[in-house]
Amino acid sequence: MSGEPLSDTRRYHHGDLRRALIEAALALVTxxxxxxxxxxEVARRAGVSHNAPYNHxxxxxxxxxxxxxxxFETLRERMLSAIAGIDDPRAALPACARAYVLxxxxxxxxxxxxxxxxxxxxxxxxxxxxxxxxxxxxxxVRRGAAIGAFAVSPTSESELAAATLAIWSAVHGLTLLVxxxxxxxQIAVDTAVDDLMRFQFQGLAPR
Amino acid sequence: MSGEPLSDTRRYHHGDLRRALIEAALALVTxxxxxxxxxxEVARRAGVSHNAPYNHxxxxxxxxxxxxxxxFETLRERMLSAIAGIDDPRAALPACARAYVLxxxxxxxxxxxxxxxxxxxxxxxxxxxxxxxxxxxxxxVRRGAAIGAFAVSPTSESELAAATLAIWSAVHGLTLLVxxxxxxxQIAVDTAVDDLMRFQFQGLAPR
DNA sequence: ACCTGAACACCGTTCAAGT
DNA sequence: ACCTGAACACCGTTCAAGT
Numbered sequence: 311m312s313g314e315p316l317s318d319t320r321r322y323h324h325g326d327l328r329r330a331l332i333e334a335a336l337a338l339v340t341x342x343x344x345x346x347x348x349x350x351e352v353a354r355r356a357g358v359s360h361n362a363p364y365n366h367x368x369x370x371x372x373x374x375x376x377x378x379x380x381x382f383e384t385l386r387e388r389m390l391s392a393i394a395g396i397d398d399p400r401a402a403l404p405a406c407a408r409a410y411v412l413x414x415x416x417x418x419x420x421x422x423x424x425x426x427x428x429x430x431x432x433x434x435x436x437x438x439x440x441x442x443x444x445x446x447x448x449x450x451v452r453r454g455a456a457i458g459a460f461a462v463s464p465t466s467e468s469e470l471a472a473a474t475l476a477i478w479s480a481v482h483g484l485t486l487l488v489x490x491x492x493x494x495x496q497i498a499v500d501t502a503v504d505d506l507m508r509f510q511f512q513g514l515a516p517r
Numbered sequence: 518m519s520g521e522p523l524s525d526t527r528r529y530h531h532g533d534l535r536r537a538l539i540e541a542a543l544a545l546v547t548x549x550x551x552x553x554x555x556x557x558e559v560a561r562r563a564g565v566s567h568n569a570p571y572n573h574x575x576x577x578x579x580x581x582x583x584x585x586x587x588x589f590e591t592l593r594e595r596m597l598s599a600i601a602g603i604d605d606p607r608a609a610l611p612a613c614a615r616a617y618v619l620x621x622x623x624x625x626x627x628x629x630x631x632x633x634x635x636x637x638x639x640x641x642x643x644x645x646x647x648x649x650x651x652x653x654x655x656x657x658v659r660r661g662a663a664i665g666a667f668a669v670s671p672t673s674e675s676e677l678a679a680a681t682l683a684i685w686s687a688v689h690g691l692t693l694l695v696x697x698x699x700x701x702x703q704i705a706v707d708t709a710v711d712d713l714m715r716f717q718f719q720g721l722a723p724r
Numbered sequence: 725a726c727c728t729g730a731a732c733a734c735c736g737t738t739c740a741a742g743t
Numbered sequence: 744a745c746c747t748g749a750a751c752a753c754c755g756t757t758c759a760a761g762t
Contacts, residue, residue: 440699472712483690492647
């Protein structure tokens with residue numbers, strides 16, 4: 311209606327470069343299993359000169375932080391959609407854990423970027439995003455405690471926090487051990503998550 | 518007895534350069550909280566020309582892998598000395614976990630290097646070292662199962678492996694969440710480890 | 725066997741300039 | 744406001760040479 315579609319090259323000159331750079335960087339993280347690629351390579355992929363990125367990010371680390379932030383958003387969406395419609399917290403917890411581990415397995419380099427040293431100088435990003443992931447888990451624990459499905463006092467914030475941290479630690483650690491292939495040869499993700507949750511439940515179940 | 522002590526500079530020309538490079542790299546990892554430093558900087562610290570490292574490592578990643586291997590050796594020693602003389606597996610497990618988390622807290626960048634993307638292209642290092650860490654934990658679980666202290670069948674290798682992986686995941690994940698300061702503000706390591714172990718024990722205890 | 729100097733093709737970042 | 748080209752000080756890696 312309003313004229314011919316703009317070419318990609320043209321679009322980059324019209325305000326989409328920031329997004330295009332994040333997408334190109336995400337693609338490189340995924341392909342190279344690492345974030346050691348150069349900023350100039352990202353610019354090349356986006357079809358701009360090697361210093362154009364500096365109009366949108368003050369340095370390379372800021373671009374990586376933006377990629378990580380996008381990863382955290384995806385993680386949150388996956389966790390939430392995994393538990394959507396599951397009322398029983400005892401079922402929601404493993405479903406949520408599976409989504410968490412699977413994101414890591416699907417894109418190990420992105421997962422490591424999100425929780426890795428590239429964000430040491432951008433602690434706001436890691437903290438805010440981590441708080442969101444924790445909130446999803448804590449909500450499940452809270453609901454389980456409220457209906458007596460977990461052996462956690464629903465009125466003790468410190469108990470809820472401790473239980474959430476224990477579960478988060480286990481899920482997070484499993485993800486990284488699987489990613490690192492350090493947890494043994496060719497581990498089956500679903501089985502591992504189930505085993506992990508079984509141990510967690512034994513700990514959480516009232517007796 | 519056999520003459521004056523050799524100067525450092527002299528020594529590096531006599532076969533210690535490999536070790537000196539690993540030590541310099543470890544110091545840089547510790548100081549910069551990252552392994553983004555240059556190989557040339559490592560060479561400078563060791564007092565040699567920028568290409569001398571290539572006599573000992575085929576590329577930068579191999580030096581980092583050697584640093585990681587040293588880190589894994591330290592981790593193993595810390596875990597073993599933490600449980601030395603503790604007969605009760607119920608006491609050995611938290612002691613071992615504490616040593617694990619504390620190494621990570623003491624040197625976050627080294628810990629992340631050990632389990633990070635720098636070793637993606639050196640999977641032998643990560644796998645062999647990971648297997649050692651796992652073996653220490655598995656031994657404790659096995660002993661606990663044998664005396665009936667844990668609700669794990671001592672004759673089921675798969676149950677032992679699953680329990681070990683669950684515990685390792687929790688300890689590993691807690692370490693990284695604490696390192697990333699993503700687990701909340703100013704978390705107390707000892708309390709966190711105790712809470713974690715309490716949940717693990719509730720899961721492991723026979724009922 | 726181990727180390728050095730010169731060289732190559734890169735990189736992150738800055739800056740003056742263009743539109 | 745956003746992008747480019749030239750420039751700077753660096754880097755990883757290679758290679759011919761030195762001892």
